[in-house]
Amino acid sequence: MAGRTEVAQPKLSGPKRNLVLGHLPAFAADMLGFLRRCADEHGDIVPLRFGLARAVLFNHPDQIEEVLLTRHQDFVRYRFFWRHVTKIFGNGLLTSTGETWRLQHALMAPAFRADRLAASAEDIVACAEQLSERWQDGAECDVRDQMTRLTLRIAARVLFGLDLDDDADGITRAVDRGIAEVSDRFKRGLFLPDWLPTAGNRRYMAAVRDFDDAAAAILAKRQTPFQPGSDLLSALLQSRDGRGQPIDRRLLRDQIVTLLLAGHETTALALTWTLYLLSRHPEAAARVEDEVDAVLGHELRPGAGHLDRLRYLSCSVNEAMRLYPPVFLIGRENVRDVEIGRRLLPAGTICLLSQWVVHRDPRFWRDPNSFKPERWEAGTDPARPRYAYFPFGGGPRICIGRSFAMIEAVLVLATLFRRFRLVASWPAPPVEPCPSITLRPAGAVRLVVSRRRS
Ligand code: HEM
Secondary structure, eight states: OHHHHHHHSOOOOOOOOBTTTBTHHHHHHOHHHHHHHHHHHHOSEEEEEETTEEEEEEOSHHHHHIIIIITGGGEEEOHHHHGGGHHHHTTSTTTOOHHHHHHHHHHHGGGGSHHHHGGGHHHHHHHHHHHHHTOOTTOEEEHHHHHHHHHHHHHHHHHHSOOOTTTHHHHHHHHHHHHHHHHHHHHHOOOOOTTSOOHHHHHHHHHHHHHHHHHHHHHHHHHTTTOOOSSHHHHHHHOBOTTSOBOOHHHHHHHHHHHHHHTTHHHHHHHHHHHHHHHHOHHHHHHHHHHHHHHHTTOSSOOGGGGGGOHHHHHHHHHHHHHSOSSOOEEEEESSOEEETTEEEOTTOEEEEOHHHHTTOTTTSSSTTSOOGGGGTTOSOTTSOGGGOOTTOOGGGSOTTHHHHHHHHHHHHHHHHHHEEEEEOSSOOOOOEEESSSEEESSOOEEEEEESOO
């Protein structure tokens, strides 16, 4: 079938490649530039090769919709990548499939409904206030570092019903070590078993141990004494399967690590990039401040009841995630032969879908590289294909935490803007994005805190 398919179809053009490693060296050297050049020079369907693995980059929203939604049964998450992280995520929601995923998803989904999340507003705002209370007028702060610590704290409080103060540093260190090694493995393209005592593997195993310890500490804290609460961990601990058995301890560990990781790094980046972009667009920042003041009136703290009216702020977050999508590349692999964009793909092809490319495609976005929160004010443009914007993925495996992330981002920003303005220190060279697993800023994002009201 694979051979027949290739003969029947017109040949697609792809970038020049290394004879042995294919496109891996060019991809690893400059991921964002490589993806952009592929789209600019080779169109919507770009054939690639990573070592021996056949891959395709799809750049049209309709093809992305086919992969993530319409034909989702034909795909799994790209296995080459995910087997590199099995020891970290285990069988958690991100990595599990089939019945395990279905049951766990059904168990967790209610906790992520917007009405249930509204109850977390107070916790979110309290954590943001604790951070801002330490800010001093005129001081410079590293926004990424602060947002990462803040979202970790919020995730622990809202999802696990815990204050993480003592364990936060260990987790942040494990996240950094884990992400650095996984990203190296991904670019290397060569699978080295975890037991080989390479420097990278040792780093990876150290991160795995840190995650194991963090999950064990969270469980111990939450279980002794166990007080049922409205948090997700409480629901997991109380759940029973068809035979009346509680959730397996290993699976519990996997879900805790998955939620901890997926639930804070990405939101921290969405916040960081929004603050960075607003610091470089004072007119947009002024609109945010005016909106926050008008919506909150005499109240000092935002709450769930304000969310709907903080529209420009939420447009700013959408726009920041368009320009700097925290997840900039999604990988899938087809488990059987399938036709996408009228192209037949033999089973086992890696399909790459890039938010970085599509979110800046001039066919779907006017003035695509400019930060313009107002483009979201009129709602979603019906003329634009649905998957021209997919920061949270799509289809059944869409991000389960998307509403939580948006509520959290808007409430954190409203809390901070109510009292402070964050401005770029001068001179302020642009911060470049640095792709690893997520789209982090290259280096610190330093902004100066300026008090608006006490
Ligand atoms: C701005 C913040 C966030 C962004 C941009 C984001 C992005 C994504 C994306 C793109 C996916 C799909 C990946 C794929 O299809 O391969 C995903 C999945 C997931 N996200 Fe998020 N996420 C964010 C926040 C969160 C939060 C706050 C949580 C949890 C509290 C979370 C938990 C998850 C989980 C568990 C999955 C796997 C879902 C499944 O496969 O069923 N995410 N996220």
